Amino acid sequence: xxxxxxxxxxxxxxxxxxxxxxxxxxxxxxxxxxxxxxxxxxxxxxxxxxxxxxxxxxxxxxxxxxxxxxxxxxxxxxxxxxxxxxxxxxxxxxxxxxxxxxxxxxxxxxxxxxxxxxxxxxxxxxxxxxxxxxxxxxxxxxxxxxxxxxxxxxxxxxxxxxxxxxxxxxxxxxxxxxxxxxxxxxxxxxxxxxxxxxxxxxxxxxxxxxxxxxxxxxxxxxxxxxxxxxxxxxxxxxxxxxxxxxxxxxxxxxxxxxxxxxxxxxxxxxxxxxxxxxxxxxxxxxxxxxxxxxxxxxxxxxxxxxxxxxxxxxxxxxxxxxxxxxxxxxxxxxxxxxxxxxxxxxxxxxxxxxxxxxxxxxxxxxxxxxxxxxxxxxxxxxxxxxxxxxxxxxxxxxxxxxxxxxxxx
Numbered sequence: 001x002x003x004x005x006x007x008x009x010x011x012x013x014x015x016x017x018x019x020x021x022x023x024x025x026x027x028x029x030x031x032x033x034x035x036x037x038x039x040x041x042x043x044x045x046x047x048x049x050x051x052x053x054x055x056x057x058x059x060x061x062x063x064x065x066x067x068x069x070x071x072x073x074x075x076x077x078x079x080x081x082x083x084x085x086x087x088x089x090x091x092x093x094x095x096x097x098x099x100x101x102x103x104x105x106x107x108x109x110x111x112x113x114x115x116x117x118x119x120x121x122x123x124x125x126x127x128x129x130x131x132x133x134x135x136x137x138x139x140x141x142x143x144x145x146x147x148x149x150x151x152x153x154x155x156x157x158x159x160x161x162x163x164x165x166x167x168x169x170x171x172x173x174x175x176x177x178x179x180x181x182x183x184x185x186x187x188x189x190x191x192x193x194x195x196x197x198x199x200x201x202x203x204x205x206x207x208x209x210x211x212x213x214x215x216x217x218x219x220x221x222x223x224x225x226x227x228x229x230x231x232x233x234x235x236x237x238x239x240x241x242x243x244x245x246x247x248x249x250x251x252x253x254x255x256x257x258x259x260x261x262x263x264x265x266x267x268x269x270x271x272x273x274x275x276x277x278x279x280x281x282x283x284x285x286x287x288x289x290x291x292x293x294x295x296x297x298x299x300x301x302x303x304x305x306x307x308x309x310x311x312x313x314x315x316x317x318x319x320x321x322x323x324x325x326x327x328x329x330x331x332x333x334x335x336x337x338x339x340x341x342x343x344x345x346x347x348x349x350x351x352x353x354x355x356x357x358x359x360x361x362x363x364x365x366x367x368x369x370x371x372x373x374x375x376x377x378x379x380x381x382x383x384x385x386x387x388x389x390x391x392x393x394x395x396x397x398x399x400x401x402x403x404x405x406x407x408x409x
Contacts, residue, residue, distance in 0.1 A: 011131070017190065018122040028089065030154075031157070032108070048370045056363075058360065064084070068121050072124065080117065085181070089178060091107055092111055116356045116359060135336045144280070196344055216346050232358025233357065235334065238390045241382055242323075242327055245366065245369055245370070249307070249382065268323055271320065272328035276328050288404055293394060303327070369381040
C-alpha cells in the first residue's frame with residue numbers, strides 16, 4: 001500500500017469515498033443472500049421466486065447504472081454518487097418493513113437503481129482523479145471494499161440469527177442499511193469534481209454542444225462498447241451465479257448450521273479480500289487483460305472443484321479460500337480498464353452501460369440457477385452457469401486492447 005501514502009490529499013479522500021461507498025453497497029446487497037432460505041419459509045415461496053428477488057435487483061441495477069453514468073457525464077460524478085448512495089440505503093431499510101413477496105420484489109427493484117449507479121460513478125471518479133501509475137491499484141483496491149461489506153453482512157447475519165427470532169432477525173439485517181446514508185456527509189465535504197471532467201464540461205459549454213448519450217454506439221466506439229459489455233457479462237454472470245446461491249447451497253445440500261455457514265463464508269470472504277488486493281497489484285504489474293485471463297481460469301477451476309466434487313467439511317473449508325480469491329480478484333482490473341477504454345465526454349455513460357449491461361444479463365443467472373436446481377441439483381446448476389460465464393471472459397479479453405499505462409483523455 002506504499003502507493004496510497006504517495007497519493008495527494010484529494011486522491012486519498014476520493015479513494016476513501018469510493019472504497020467506503022462500495023463496502024456499504026456490498027453490506028446492503030449481500031444481506032439478501034444470507035436470508036434467502038428464511039424468506040422462502042416466511043413467505044412460502046419457492047427457489048425460483050427467491051431467485052427472481054435477486055434477479056430483479058440486478059436487472060434494475062443495469063438500468064440505474066447506465067442512467068447514473070449518463071447523469072454523471074452531465075451533472076458531475078460527485079453529485080450523482082451521493083444520490084445513488086442515499087437511494088439504495090433508503091430502499092434497503094424499507095425492505096425490512098415488507099409484509100409479502102410482492103413488496104420485497106418492488107423494493108428490491110428500486111434498490112437496484114441505486115446499487116447499479118454507485119459503482120459506475122465511483123469507478124469513473126476514481127479513474128479520473130488518481131494518476132495513471134496508481135490507477136490500476138487504487139481502483140482495484142476499491143473493489144476489495146466489497147469483501148469488507150460482505151464480511152460485515154456475514155457477521156451481522158450470524159449475530160442476529162443467533163440472538164433474535166428468525167421472523168425478526170432478517171428484518172434487522174435490512175434496517176442496518178441506514179448506515180450508508182451517513183457516509184454521504186463525508187463525500188459532500190471532502191471530494192471535489194475531477195479537473196478532467198470540469199475541463200470537458202467547459203469545452204462543451206464553449207462550443208454550446210452536449211455529447212449525445214447515444215455516442216457510445218457510434219461507429220468509432222460501437223466495437224469497444226459491445227466487447228466491454230460482453231466482458232462484464234461474463235465476469236458478473238459467473239460471480240452472481242456463485243455468491244447468490246452459495247449460502248443456500250452450504251445450508252441445504254451440505255447441511256451446515258447457521259454458525260457453520262457463517263464460518264465457511266468468512267473463509268471465502270478472506271480469500272475474496274486478498275484476491276481483490278492481488279488483482280489490483282497484478283493489473284498494474286502485468287496489465288489489464290492478463291489479470292482478467294488469469295483470474296477467469298482460476299475461477300472456473302475453483303467453482304468446478306467446490307460445487308461438483310464430493311468433499312469433506314475440512315476440504316470445503318480449505319477450498320473456500322481459492323474460490324473467494326479467484327471469483328473476486330477478476331474484478332480488480334475492471335474499473336481502470338473501462339475508464340481507459342473510453343474518452344472523457346462519454347466515460348461515465350460508456351462505463352455505466354458496459355458494466356451494467358453485464359450486470360443485467362448476469363442478473364438472469366440467479367433465476368436460471370434456481371430453476372435448473374429443481375432438476376439437476378443446486379451445485380450442478382451453479383457450476384454450469386458460472387463455467388460458461390468465465391469462458392465468455394476469456395474470449396472477449398483476447399479481443400480487447402491492452403490499456404496499461406494509457407493516459408486518459
